[in-house]
Amino acid sequence: MQPVLNIKQLDVKFKQSTGVVHAVRQVTLSLGLGECLGVVGESGSGKTQAFMAVMGILEKNALVQGSIQFEGREILGASPTTLNRIRGAKLTMVFQDPMSSLTPHLTIGTQMAEVLVVHQKESWGNAERAALQMLDQVRVPEAARRLKCYPHELSGGMRQRVMIGMSLLCKPSVLIADEPTTALDVTVQAQIIKLLQEMRAELGLSLVLISHDLAIVSGLADTIAVMYAGRIVEQSSGGNIFQHAKHPYTVALLKCTSDLASPRLDRLPTLQGFPPDLTQELPGCDFAARCSRASEICRRVRPELSAATFEYRSLDAQSAHPVACHHPYES
Amino acid sequence: MSIARAIDTLILMSRYLFKRLSAAIPTLFIIITAAFFLIHAAPGGPFDQEQRLPSQIVANLDTAFGLNQPLSVQYVRYMVALAHGDFGPSFKYKDYSVTELIVQGLPVTATLGVLAMLVALSFGVMMGTFAALRHNTAPDQATMLLAVIGIAVPSFVLLPFLGLIFGIYLHWLPVAGWESGSIRHLILPVFALALPPMSAIARLTRSNMLEVLRTPYVRTAFAKGLPRYLVIIRHALKPALVPVVGFLAPAVASILTGSLVVESIAGLPGIGRYLVQGALNRDYSLVLGMVILYSTVLILMGLVVDLLYAWLDPRVRLN
Ligand SMILES: Nc1ncnc2c1ncn2[C@@H]1O[C@H](COP(=O)(O)OP(=O)(O)OP(=O)(O)O)[C@@H](O)[C@H]1O
Ligand SMILES: [Mg+2]
Numbered sequence: 001m002q003p004v005l006n007i008k009q010l011d012v013k014f015k016q017s018t019g020v021v022h023a024v025r026q027v028t029l030s031l032g033l034g035e036c037l038g039v040v041g042e043s044g045s046g047k048t049q050a051f052m053a054v055m056g057i058l059e060k061n062a063l064v065q066g067s068i069q070f071e072g073r074e075i076l077g078a079s080p081t082t083l084n085r086i087r088g089a090k091l092t093m094v095f096q097d098p099m100s101s102l103t104p105h106l107t108i109g110t111q112m113a114e115v116l117v118v119h120q121k122e123s124w125g126n127a128e129r130a131a132l133q134m135l136d137q138v139r140v141p142e143a144a145r146r147l148k149c150y151p152h153e154l155s156g157g158m159r160q161r162v163m164i165g166m167s168l169l170c171k172p173s174v175l176i177a178d179e180p181t182t183a184l185d186v187t188v189q190a191q192i193i194k195l196l197q198e199m200r201a202e203l204g205l206s207l208v209l210i211s212h213d214l215a216i217v218s219g220l221a222d223t224i225a226v227m228y229a230g231r232i233v234e235q236s237s238g239g240n241i242f243q244h245a246k247h248p249y250t251v252a253l254l255k256c257t258s259d260l261a262s263p264r265l266d267r268l269p270t271l272q273g274f275p276p277d278l279t280q281e282l283p284g285c286d287f288a289a290r291c292s293r294a295s296e297i298c299r300r301v302r303p304e305l306s307a308a309t310f311e312y313r314s315l316d317a318q319s320a321h322p323v324a325c326h327h328p329y330e331s
Numbered sequence: 332m333s334i335a336r337a338i339d340t341l342i343l344m345s346r347y348l349f350k351r352l353s354a355a356i357p358t359l360f361i362i363i364t365a366a367f368f369l370i371h372a373a374p375g376g377p378f379d380q381e382q383r384l385p386s387q388i389v390a391n392l393d394t395a396f397g398l399n400q401p402l403s404v405q406y407v408r409y410m411v412a413l414a415h416g417d418f419g420p421s422f423k424y425k426d427y428s429v430t431e432l433i434v435q436g437l438p439v440t441a442t443l444g445v446l447a448m449l450v451a452l453s454f455g456v457m458m459g460t461f462a463a464l465r466h467n468t469a470p471d472q473a474t475m476l477l478a479v480i481g482i483a484v485p486s487f488v489l490l491p492f493l494g495l496i497f498g499i500y501l502h503w504l505p506v507a508g509w510e511s512g513s514i515r516h517l518i519l520p521v522f523a524l525a526l527p528p529m530s531a532i533a534r535l536t537r538s539n540m541l542e543v544l545r546t547p548y549v550r551t552a553f554a555k556g557l558p559r560y561l562v563i564i565r566h567a568l569k570p571a572l573v574p575v576v577g578f579l580a581p582a583v584a585s586i587l588t589g590s591l592v593v594e595s596i597a598g599l600p601g602i603g604r605y606l607v608q609g610a611l612n613r614d615y616s617l618v619l620g621m622v623i624l625y626s627t628v629l630i631l632m633g634l635v636v637d638l639l640y641a642w643l644d645p646r647v648r649l650n
Contacts, residue, residue, distance in 0.1 A: 086556070087554055095550070101547045101550075103551070115555050118558075119556060150646070
């Protein structure tokens with residue numbers, strides 16, 4: 001099956017006065033039609049930047065290499081005009097922080113409608129009607145009134161619903177949701193995840209769900225990619241990850257997951273130690289310094305992902321669960 | 332925008348305007364009182380000249396203008412007349428009342444000031460936005476260099492310099508004169524007056540625009556596939572202008588003081604000269620009239636600024 005989104009050996013580097021930050025390293029991922037891909041990793045592991053590269057909205061100091069194919073067409077390095085035909089319509093993204101991701105001086109109605117005005121050349125009147133329908137669809141109560149509201153008049157959860165609704169207006173084939181619930185409180189988190197699930201089923205979306213919380217991702221994702229220091233260190237099918245995590249980093253992450261069903265701790269436990277400096281290239285495994293299983297070889301030789309490409313629904317157990325580790329846990 | 336919301340806004344705004352304007356009256360009262368006693372406290376009087384007049388004549392003049400009365404009586408008289416809209420006679424321009432002098436000169440100064448303000452705002456915002464979009468490139472640096480020069484060079488240096496180039500060498504524009512406000516005569520003074528606030532506005536706009544371009548909502552706008560000009564105009568410009576609005580009152584003050592100099596260099600029949608000459612001559616009523624006029628302009632400007640804030644950012648409430 002032809003993947004809708006195919007990322008190959010993606011590298012993102014940021015030029016800074018202090019050096020080059022190599023934020024995304026050789027990331028290869030693919031997303032099949034209607035599939036949900038979960039991307040997890042601790043803060044700073046490159047999740048957001050990898051998909052900002054897909055959207056072509058990285059900061060100006062970024063250098064991107066590799067290949068990004070959307071519906072079979074290369075979009076890395078495409079002109080803004082070409083990209084603007086795709087992003088916001090067929091390929092959309094919902095951001096981490098709903099509080100600041102909407103323009104403060106424009107009404108919700110204007111911000112939603114303009115998507116249709118720009119992409120489908122709708123009149124403003126028609127576009128606002130479609131926006132109203134969409135607000136209903138993403139379960140925003142009193143949608144007609146909310147349409148006239150400014151972002152600050154809405155709660156965080158409502159704003160995230162608006163963001164999701166806005167990203168669905170042109171019936172996209174891929175929606176990238178970057179930590180859509182991190183800034184929200186627990187009960188709202190569950191509602192938003194449920195909404196994403198429903199929308200995915202209703203519209204046949206392919207979904208990329210980014211999170212630092214494995215528990216949130218595993219409920220929805222068909223496949224999960226675990227990122228550390230810009231690299232993918234483990235990939236598995238969604239349900240598998242809890243019982244069969246192989247990478248010591250994944251295992252450590254699992255200890256830090258929240259439990260949506262039970263009352264939340266004040267703060268999630270965090271991983272011991274610090275992620276490596278992204279301006280340096282280590283010869284060995286990036287996680288070795290924080291790893292309890294690390295041996296001498298880990299510091300010397302970088303472990304490669306055990307299967308070069310990972311295919312969901314593959315029968316081959318080995319390629320179905322690649323891991324970049326010299327001493328993985330055996331399931 | 333729904334009609335109900337528009338009406339709400341309108342009611343809110345008129346209530347707000349009424350409140351602010353009535354609050355301005357005590358402010359103005361205090362300013363006038365302070366100015367009155369300060370100018371009278373200055374040594375000398377309107378009839379002291381280099382060649383001293385015979386003391387009997389001065390005494391007669393003082394009596395005629397009521398200057399021999401106790402200061403408190405003069406103050407009450409002045410305020411009562413003012414309440415009736417009478418700014419009093421000028422002590423120096425003997426055939427004119429202060430009102431007549433101001434009415435004659437105000438159109439010139441107002442034309443100059445309003446044009447300078449418009450030029451400063453529109454060009455300043457355009458230059459700043461242009462520089463921000465070309466951040467850290469040669470055009471950006473050139474624009475900012477120009478802005479630094481514009482801030483550093485005062486109008487009384489700039490205007491003669493421009494006159495020299497465009498008037499005397501190139502013969503493109505007249506160096507001075509008014510000619511009932513022909514555009515050719517206005518260009519140099521307006522530009523000389525506009526340049527300092529324009530440069531400040533350009534720098535402000537640039538730094539704010541750079542900040543706004545990094546906000547998550549501008550990123551969202553790009554992610555929505557909007558062309559760049561729409562992102563700038565619809566999503567980034569208004570928030571980038573908020574701090575510029577805060578600079579409007581200082582900009583007006585800078586143009587008002589600048590016009591004192593520019594009018595006298597270019598020989599324009601505005602009111603700028605009255606403030607300086609009036610103060611030097613102890614022309615009490617003329618100085619007070621100018622103080623009242625300028626204070627009113629600045630107070631009104633403060634009001635405009637607040638309304639602009641509310642227009643730029645719906646989170647700002649008028650109250
Ligand atoms: N413009 C930039 N210049 C330099 N470094 C950058 C820039 N943008 C991002 N980075 C760096 O890239 C790294 C990866 O950032 P990214 O936003 O992808 O992390 P993340 O995995 O999304 O983390 P989080 O969970 O906190 O969102 C970080 O170390 C960050 O500091
Ligand atoms: Mg992120």
